Amino acid sequence: MGRLQYLKNVVTLKLDVAKCTGCQRCAEVCPHGVFAIENKKARLIDLDSCMECGACQNNCPADAISVGAGVGCAQAVINGFLRRTGPDCDCSGTCCD
Amino acid sequence: MKSGDGVRAISITTHNGRQVPRIASELNRADRLGDFKVRLALGRMRYTIEPGIYAIGEPTAESPVFVSANYRLSFNRLRSGLVGHDGWILVLDTKGINVWCAAGKGTFGTEELVSRIKSVALGEIVAHRKLIVPQLGAPGISAHKVKEQSGFQVVYGPVRAKDLPAFLDGGMKATEQMRRVDFPFADRIVLIPVELISWGKHILCAAACLLVLAGLRRGGYSGRLVVSEGVRSVVILLTSYLAAGILGPALLPWLPGRAFSAKGAWIGLAISAALGLQSRPLWKSWSDRLDILAWFLMIPAVTSFVVMNFTGASTYTSLSGVRREMRIAVPAQLICAVAGFGLWLAGRFV
Structure with missing residues (x-):
């Protein structure tokens, strides 16, 4: 069985890499492995797996993440x-x- | 303890002489029965525990602090994850709702956490300044704001309480696997009863309507038709509802499509096809043809709707995604249901 995946190209998650300080909190709190940290910056590696829970946005001290959480x-x-x-x-x- | 039955508490005296209720980490029979009952949707709104601070084992001022919700199922999970460990449990007031849902609503949130830390004077009970918050509480918590406002550092624990021993033994480091949410068969299956009960009343009402209306015929009303056609209609409707409510969650990964409404529609089409084949000898009259066509529209509408509602119980659907699928699915379900019902009714009179 493959991993359960929901609709493609629909989530509202945005990452402003310029603001990112590389603290890794987003990668830590995300329950679906949407983020990876590369060269001390966060990167979206699996956007379609985002469920818009808002954990990353709430825990980003640099205000680099926005998502219409719900x-x-x-x-x-x-x-x-x-x-x-x-x-x-x-x-x-x-x-x- | 106000929270009533089940959790028997005696108290423990902290290093500075405060009394804190102590609870056993091993779940007893009453706890297990309670957990089982909420799975059947019995009294889940009353399945709460008084917010505050609790001791587990023989904690000292150095022992870790775990944050939990005041839903007893969440609290009991945490307890069983801590068997053999000493610690403190800080229970937030989430209105009896589990950590993840409460975090989504914000009741398991920064504000409640900070004010609960103050109201129980956590800073006097422990000497360190660290809190272990379940990772699924993160949608409601801003770790950096908690630190700012209370001085306590948030460490996100594993998603599942059963991983707590490994997390603690590993120096409070969660593995990749401990951080991921999945939705395996067993997790989907336990949700079936609650899902079925949630729309059960509406479906029984609809079934009652079909039963009564089945007696209609040209120029009168027939009690015999209620018994034959009415009962048949009720059986078909309830079978469809149960099939969607059970097979939807059980077969979720294998049903075609990503949208839940599509997955549900396939279950309905399969049932309709089976029904059409089973009643083929009857296809000769117009009323039989109308009847088959009516069910071909109504059954998928019902099953699509039921499985679509399972999005709320699933662990991976986004609000944007649900909105997108509903924009197409809900009008389609409504049209099919209304048209199907119209044909079914018309079939009584031809």
Whole structure:
């Protein structure tokens, strides 16, 4: 079985290499191996595996990462649509446990 | 302890004379039963533990501090990962939600962590300034801000609590494998009951409607049709729902397509095809043809929708991706469901 992969060319993750200080936090917190550190700079090596959890952005002290973070949950999108708010996951732990 | 049953606590006295509740790292029978019950969606909203500081083993001022959520399943996982170790557990108030989901919402977050460090006076309980935060808490935590605001340094622990012993023995270094989230068969299977229950009520309502409407016919209502056609329709609907809810998660990597709605649609097409073959002798009348066509539209709509909703439980879907697939899938599901239902209803009258 291959690794499970979601849709291609859709994620909003951006890395500003000029700002990167090479602290490696992004590579540490990413659960999907999206980043690698080469020559003391971060690089996106597997962008399509990004799930937009926002961990890298929150933990980047140099503010070099931006991503439209959110939960990839259809139910949350439906809830947000019905209530006219943003995506709202009120899964209370049913989702990712 | 307010959190009630299950976790029996006695207290331990810290080096500066404070009382901290102590809990066993080994899970007892009540813990295991509780963990099993939430998997069946029984009382999961009440499966919480009081936020605060807890001792595990015989911790001293030098022992490590582990941060957790106040969802008991998360807390119990951490406990079992720490069997044979001494440490402190700092439980954040995540409203009873697991670490990853709570981090996504921000309740497992920098602000709550910093204020909990202060409210339990963690700086007086331990002499060091290090916190082990589960890696999946990172979406809610800014390590550098925690350091700035509390003086505590965040060390991200492994994704899975079962890797904690190896992480601690390896000098708090996580291997590549400990940092990665996957979605293996066993992890997908345990989510099935909760997934099935989440839409179960709606499906039973729809089934009841079909049962009642099946009695309609030109110029009247027939109780015999309810028993024959109605029961058949209910069986088909429930079979489709169960098939999507069970086979979707189980066969996820092998179902064609990357979009979950597409994976689900394939399950529905397979069921429709089987149904079409099974009822082939009946294809002679127009009402039978309409009926088959109706199910060919309705079944994939249902299965596509059910599997699409499994995106929330999966560990690798992005919001942008889910939005993209829904822009196409939801209108398609609606059109198929409405058109299919219309044909099914029309079939009663031809």
